[in-house]
Amino acid sequence: MKAKINPRLTSNRANIFKMIEEAATPVCVDTIYLELIKTGNKLNLSTVYRGLDCLVTKGLVKRITIGEDNRFFYEVAGLEHHHFLRCLCCGLILPLEDCPIKEYEKDLSKKTDFIISGHKLELVGYCSSCSKGV
Amino acid sequence: MKAKINPRLTSNRANIFKMIEEAATPVCVDTIYLELIKTGNKLNLSTVYRGLDCLVTKGLVKRITIGEDNRFFYEVAGLEHHHFLRCLCCGLILPLEDCPIKEYEKDLSKKTDFIISGHKLELVGYCSSCSKGV
C-alpha cells in the first residue's frame, strides 16, 4: 500500500473502530462491513479494508488470526495481554484474562536461544450451551 | 467435496505424504507442490489439494494454521502433542515437545464450563541467527 503521510480518522474509520470497540469479541471484516451497512452507513468493502489498515497502522486496532478459517479478525489494541477460548460448535470466542505461560517463555528462550517476543494461545472445545446433552 | 467410498493411496498421495513426513517442520501446499515438481513428479496443484484432503480424511496428515499468512500447513498426524516457536524474521518453525498448559486446561474447564478438547500455542520471536548483532 502507498504510504500516507498523514492518515485521517474519517467518520468511516471512526465507525469501524466503534464497531470493533463495542464487539465483545474479535470481529472479522465481513462482520464489520455488514454491520455498518445494516446500521445505515454507505461504504465499500475496500474502504473497510483500507480503514482497518489505517487503524492498525495508527495502533488503535490489532489484526489477529483465530480458528482455522484463514481470515483475519480485529480487536481493539492496547487491551491487556489475553488469549481465547473458542467453541467449535457455535463459534463463540471467549477472551481469557490469565496467561499460564509467562515463565515458560523465559525457560524456552534460554533453551532455544530465541528472543521471544510474544505468543498466541487458543483453546478450543464446546461451550456449556453446545455441550448440553452431549 | 464428493464423498468417496474407498479413497486410494495413489503414488501421488504417497509422494505427498512422504514429502510431509520428511520435512522437519509443517509444510504448506505450494512447498509440497514445488518440491514434487522439482523432484520429477508431474501432477497438478489441484491434485495436491485433493490428495491432502484425502490424507487428512484418512487420518495420516493434519491440517494446521501457523503464523499470520492465511494459509494452511500440513504435518504428519499422530505425532506427540506439540507446539511451535516461529521466527518472525526467517520464518523458521521449531516444533516444541513440552506443553506448559495441561493443568491450566483443567482449571479453565471448571471456570468456564467448557468441555475443552484442545489448544494451540504458538510462540514467536527471533531465532539466534536472525537476532545476531541486533
Add this chain to the structure above:
DNA sequence: TTCTATGCAAAAATTTTGCAATCGT
C-alpha cells in the same frame, strides 16, 4: 492547491469444484 479517502473494478493469493478423460481393480 495539495494531500487523502473513496468507489469501483480488476487483480492476487489461496483453496475449492465441475467435468471429461483416464486409470486401477
Add this chain to the structure above:
DNA sequence: ACGATTGCAAAATTTTTGCATAGAA
C-alpha cells in the same frame, strides 16, 4: 464395467491494488 483419480479450467473466498473522482485542510 465400475468407482476413484487426475488435469484443466473456472469459480469461490479473502485481501490487495490501480485509477479516477470526490473531499478535506
